[in-house]
Amino acid sequence: MDTRYAVLLFAMLLGACGGGGQTPAAPVTPDPGDPWGDVTSALEVHPVADLALVVGDASGERFRFEKGTFRITDEHAIASASKWLTGATVITLVEQGLMSLDDQPQDYLSYWTDDPNDPRSRITLEQLLSFTSGFHRSPGQAGCIGNEAYTVQTCVAEWYEVGVDAEPGTTYYYGPVHMQVAAAMAEIAAGQPWRDVVELTIAMPLGLTSTRFQGNNPRAAGAAISSAIDYAGFLEAQLGGELLPAGFDDLAAERLSGLQIVSRPAAIDDNTVDWYYGLGVWRECNEPMWNTDCEAQTRVSSPGAFGWYPWLDLDNGYYAVLAMEEPVTFLSSPASDSVELGVTLQPMIVEALRQTAN
Numbered sequence: 001m002d003t004r005y006a007v008l009l010f011a012m013l014l015g016a017c018g019g020g021g022q023t024p025a026a027p028v029t030p031d032p033g034d035p036w037g038d039v040t041s042a043l044e045v046h047p048v049a050d051l052a053l054v055v056g057d058a059s060g061e062r063f064r065f066e067k068g069t070f071r072i073t074d075e076h077a078i079a080s081a082s083k084w085l086t087g088a089t090v091i092t093l094v095e096q097g098l099m100s101l102d103d104q105p106q107d108y109l110s111y112w113t114d115d116p117n118d119p120r121s122r123i124t125l126e127q128l129l130s131f132t133s134g135f136h137r138s139p140g141q142a143g144c145i146g147n148e149a150y151t152v153q154t155c156v157a158e159w160y161e162v163g164v165d166a167e168p169g170t171t172y173y174y175g176p177v178h179m180q181v182a183a184a185m186a187e188i189a190a191g192q193p194w195r196d197v198v199e200l201t202i203a204m205p206l207g208l209t210s211t212r213f214q215g216n217n218p219r220a221a222g223a224a225i226s227s228a229i230d231y232a233g234f235l236e237a238q239l240g241g242e243l244l245p246a247g248f249d250d251l252a253a254e255r256l257s258g259l260q261i262v263s264r265p266a267a268i269d270d271n272t273v274d275w276y277y278g279l280g281v282w283r284e285c286n287e288p289m290w291n292t293d294c295e296a297q298t299r300v301s302s303p304g305a306f307g308w309y310p311w312l313d314l315d316n317g318y319y320a321v322l323a324m325e326e327p328v329t330f331l332s333s334p335a336s337d338s339v340e341l342g343v344t345l346q347p348m349i350v351e352a353l354r355q356t357a358n
Contacts, residue, residue, distance in 0.1 A: 035355035036063055038348045043067060046341055048307070048334075051324040054232040055349055057317050058240040061232065062353065072228035075210045076325040079304030080265075080335075081231070082224035085211070086179050087129055087280020088238070089201045090186050091247040098189045101126040101250065105181055108188040111157060120160070123168045128182040129279040130255035134164035135177035136262060139222065139305075142176045146219045152194050155217050156184040171260045172277060176221040179280070183220035194220060206237050222304070228323035235312050235319035252300050252314075254283040256290075267303055267335035271343060275301075284311065286343055301342075307334030309342045316350045 031037045043053060043065050050068035054061060064072060093099045103125045106112040113121050119134060127133040137143070143162075144155040159177050166173075183194045190197045195213040203211050210227040211234065213220070226234075237243035244251060254276035268275050268282075274290045275282040282301050285294030301311035307324035322342050326334035 035352045039063070039345055039352055040065060042341070042345055042348065048324055048326060048337070051307070051322070052228045053323070053345075054228050054321045055353075056232055056236055056319055057353070058236070060236070062318070062356065063349075070324065072232075072323065073210070075225050075227050076308065076323065077306060078224050078226050078231070078308040078325075079222050079306050081226070081302045081304040081308045081310055082213075082220070082222050083179065083280040084302035084310065085198060085202060085213075085224050085226075085234070085280075086183065086220045087251055087278075088234070088244060089198050090125070090129060090182055091244055091251055091279060092201045093186055093189055093197075094250075095244065095247045099125060099186065101129075103185065105160075105185060108185040109153075109156070109160075112160060119164050119167050123164070123181075125182060125185060126255075126279070127168050128178045128185075130172075130277055131174055131178045132169055132172050132255060132259060133178045133181070134166040134168045134171065134173075135159070135175060135181075136165035136171070136173045137175045137177050138263065139174075139176055142219065144217070145176050145180050146217060146223060148215050148217055151216045152180065152184050152187055152218075152220075156181050166262075169259075171262050172256050172264065173262045174264045176219055179221040180219070194218060198224075202234070202243070206233055206243065208233055228321045231308075231310050231321045231323070232319065235310060235321065239312060239314075239317070239319050251279045251281060252283060252298055253278055254295075255279070265303070265335060266333060267339045270333070270336040271339050273339075273343070286346075299346075303335050303339050303342075305333075305335050307338040309335075309338040311342065311346075313346070313350075316353065318349065318353055320345070320349060 050070040052070045052072045053065045054072055055063040094101060105123055106114045115121050123133045144150045144158050186197050187194055198213050208230040210230045213224050238248055256276040272288050273286045275284050276290055284299040284301055298314040299311060303309040305328055307326045309322040312319045322338055
């Protein structure tokens with residue numbers, strides 16, 4: 001059983017208890033001559049002892065910070081930050097002409113119904129990547145997903161029999177089944193197991209040596225391993241157009257307008273922000289309610305339950321990876337804490353980049 005990722009359910013439900021009783025460090029006075037002083041101070045006083053931050057733009061890395069024993073080259077479980085890797089992998093297959101966002105599971109999976117009276121026949125790849133396909137199962141209800149007694153294909157066949165909980169395209173539900181079905185479709189399209197699809201499509205072309213999914217049935221929505229420096233390279237490639245030159249707009253376009261939001265992570269509501277979802281990424285809006293100003297700005301992210309929080313800010317031309325791997329408990333929510341820290345850091349980073357611009 002994929003027990004490590006069962007704790008994601010608690011991250012969603014218990015985010016309001018974030019902090020886990022940790023005591024922040026004593027305040028640090030920033031060096032007035034250091035453009036990154038405010039960023040460094042905020043990281044130093046944060047109660048998490050081991051973390052890192054990498055910031056860069058299209059020209060490369062601009063800032064790095066390591067705290068405690070955390071190193072940007074260390075490999076860590078990144079939980080839901082995996083969703084961005086999965087979304088980018090599938091959209092790359094779309095760019096290559098191997099798939100289309102209008103494709104349906106029955107186009108690849110022989111057992112999947114095409115009966116128009118069955119709602120399962122109306123699911124599209126776009127809905128699977130945007131979590132609007134009608135499968136209402138939380139991260140703690142993943143069933144066979146991650147169980148190595150199965151493959152991606154045999155597990156998805158089991159979920160097919162369970163069926164959907166809502167008409168495809170009417171609800172948003174943050175759960176693991178959608179992307180597992182998308183991964184099963186991608187395996188058939190690419191003729192490779194999911195772990196190899198990601199390796200050949202994303203990791204190898206970008207030189208990411210620490211980024212991977214493992215096993216025959218990895219959780220496509222939450223089981224990747226990566227390092228902060230690798231994930232920074234993944235973001236830099238998108239910012240510079242090396243990765244998803246034609247598909248990034250599809251990745252980032254929000255898909256929640258007019259839909260019923262049934263379930264989304266506690267980290268969003270805990271921080272009183274109203275983020276909408278794209279294809280494996282959040283479209284950030286640091287306002288209490290999504291509005292026209294949110295539509296006009298493009299900052300996308302994919303925070304994970306253990307505190308890994310990567311984002312890409314197109315409006316200000318930079319990327320950042322706030323990296324940590326903290327345990328989820330009944331008294332703490334690393335995802336909520338890292339989002340809170342990231343939202344605090346964002347204007348500081350923009351100002352530091354402005355001051356250090358060539």
